[in-house]
Amino acid sequence: MQEKTFKQKAVKIVPISLIAVAIIWFGGAAAGLAPVLLQRLAGIVLVTMVYALLLAIPKTELKEKSLFQNLKIKIPVIIVIAAIIWVVAGQAGFPIWWQIEFVAFALVGLFYFVLLDLRTMKPEKGQFHAVIRLIGTYAFASVLFIVITAQLPQFDPAHEIEKLNRPPVKLSGLAGPEVIAAGREVFEQNKCFNCHKVFWEGNSDRGPNLGTKQIGLYSEDYIKEQILEPRKTQSPGFEDPKSKKAMPTYYDEDLSEDELAALVSYLKTMRDPTHMPVEGKFPDQWTWWDDPKILEEGKIVFEGLEPATEGLNCAVCHGKDGIPMMTGALDFRNENQPDTDKMPDHLPGVQMKDWPDGLWYKRVTRGVEGTPMAPWGTIFPHLYLWKAEAYARTFHDPLDKRAEKRPVPPIPTKEDIEKWKTEGLFLDPLL
Numbered sequence: 001m002q003e004k005t006f007k008q009k010a011v012k013i014v015p016i017s018l019i020a021v022a023i024i025w026f027g028g029a030a031a032g033l034a035p036v037l038l039q040r041l042a043g044i045v046l047v048t049m050v051y052a053l054l055l056a057i058p059k060t061e062l063k064e065k066s067l068f069q070n071l072k073i074k075i076p077v078i079i080v081i082a083a084i085i086w087v088v089a090g091q092a093g094f095p096i097w098w099q100i101e102f103v104a105f106a107l108v109g110l111f112y113f114v115l116l117d118l119r120t121m122k123p124e125k126g127q128f129h130a131v132i133r134l135i136g137t138y139a140f141a142s143v144l145f146i147v148i149t150a151q152l153p154q155f156d157p158a159h160e161i162e163k164l165n166r167p168p169v170k171l172s173g174l175a176g177p178e179v180i181a182a183g184r185e186v187f188e189q190n191k192c193f194n195c196h197k198v199f200w201e202g203n204s205d206r207g208p209n210l211g212t213k214q215i216g217l218y219s220e221d222y223i224k225e226q227i228l229e230p231r232k233t234q235s236p237g238f239e240d241p242k243s244k245k246a247m248p249t250y251y252d253e254d255l256s257e258d259e260l261a262a263l264v265s266y267l268k269t270m271r272d273p274t275h276m277p278v279e280g281k282f283p284d285q286w287t288w289w290d291d292p293k294i295l296e297e298g299k300i301v302f303e304g305l306e307p308a309t310e311g312l313n314c315a316v317c318h319g320k321d322g323i324p325m326m327t328g329a330l331d332f333r334n335e336n337q338p339d340t341d342k343m344p345d346h347l348p349g350v351q352m353k354d355w356p357d358g359l360w361y362k363r364v365t366r367g368v369e370g371t372p373m374a375p376w377g378t379i380f381p382h383l384y385l386w387k388a389e390a391y392a393r394t395f396h397d398p399l400d401k402r403a404e405k406r407p408v409p410p411i412p413t414k415e416d417i418e419k420w421k422t423e424g425l426f427l428d429p430l431l
């Protein structure tokens with residue numbers, strides 16, 4: 001007997017079903033059955049109809065599909081599903097990386113369904129072929145894994161800095177040139193030069209040279225306190241009774257608020273991007289490289305425990321013990337380490353033990369482009385970065401093994417200071 005076509009079957013199934021629904025609906029209502037019951041019965045008939053129609057679809061012979069046939073339907077379907085997942089996940093407020101992951105799962109699904117529908121493989125010809133296929137599959141999976149993971153977000157210093165969610169370091173007190181000039185006048189009028197040098201200017205060493213000490217690295221509050229309450233904390237190296245009482249205590253009354261603000265702005269410019277700060281009373285001076293207290297403070301910064309530099313942790317990458325925790329991070333234990341070659345201004349052939357102070361400062365404040373060594377100087381106060389650098393050096397040059405202190409650099413000249421400005425050695429434009 002000839003198999004009936006789908007159409008021949010459908011023209012029987014559909015009318016019979018609809019008549020059945022009509023009988024249930026009207027007959028049931030007449031018999032006083034509850035509407036809910038009628039709806040359910042009608043529903044059952046309609047579902048049965050759909051099943052009957054599906055069964056009426058003529059059987060097709062099972063044939064192996066070509067790869068093209070295999071992909072023809074699946075790819076458009078997966079694209080639609082992926083788009084739906086993307087939109088729904090987005091609407092549901094998932095972060096973008098979750099959206100990408102969900103869609104990636106859909107693509108993995110596609111891969112499996114395509115795999116299941118592939119033509120049957122020929123049986124292995126022998127042990128050798130089996131091994132080759134096994135290794136091939138493994139290699140394929142490995143390459144796939146590597147390629148995909150390489151696309152995932154890597155450590156991005158700029159992004160990490162953003163996450164710290166801090167405004168860039170405010171070189172506070174750095175007012176315009178007029179204010180700085182006014183502050184200098186206040187400095188002159190109040191005879192500060194009588195006791196303090198500022199780099200090459202002035203002729204008395206009763207108090208610290210505020211230039212080589214780099215008083216500008218300190219916070220405005222610290223500088224103000226030192227002027228208004230000079231007995232509160234003593235400058236290192238000025239602990240002798242004479243020095244202790246030298247700095248006048250009347251500036252609190254003598255200086256107006258505006259004068260003080262201008263004075264502080266002027267003092268904030270006193271920094272040296274080419275040398276470690278210098279402490280002590282001339283000629284018994286030393287640099288921060290050899291200052292045990294600074295090294296202790298530097299350790300706290302280096303290990304991420306300094307509240308003023310919250311979020312900065314050199315040890316995460318360079319290691320608490322100087323053993324790098326990250327491939328490519330500088331090994332501070334190796335005194336022969338050359339300067340990075342990733343920066344256009346690098347100093348080829350100079351070993352870390354001979355690096356000039358300015359190189360340390362520049363690399364740590366500006367970072368090394370394209371590496372996790374970020375420009376920390378754009379976020380964190382440089383006072384603390386110098387301290388961390390002084391500490392970092394101890395990994396190849398421990399303090400207790402030093403035969404002598406590092407030489408106190410010569411006082412920068414007027415020309416040196418001009419050069420810092422024209423060569424853009426400061427991070428801020430005004431200096």
Ligand code: HEC
Nearest residue numbers: 190191192195206207208226230233234235238243246247
């Ligand atoms: C008579 C001498 C004398 C005069 C004048 C003087 N100072 Fe001082 N100043 C000192 C001495 C000595 C110290 C170091 C001892 C100490 O910390 O008190 C010092 C310390 C300081 C410090 C702290 C430095 C540090 O290590 O933290 C600052 C800032 C300072 N002076 C600013 C000024 C300013 C600004 C003026 C002028 C308005 C001024 N001084 C006038 C003698 C003087």
Ligand code: HEC
Nearest residue numbers: 313314317328329330339340363364368371372373388389
């Ligand atoms: C997120 C990881 C990371 C952190 C945090 C980090 N560094 Fe680095 N640092 C690196 C890497 C990586 C390099 C190597 C860059 C390169 O390829 O030359 C490097 C290089 C350096 C260099 C050498 C630059 C040169 O000329 O070769 C110094 C100095 C340095 N870091 C100091 C510090 C100090 C000090 C801190 C803390 C204030 C710090 N780093 C924080 C990852 C980091």
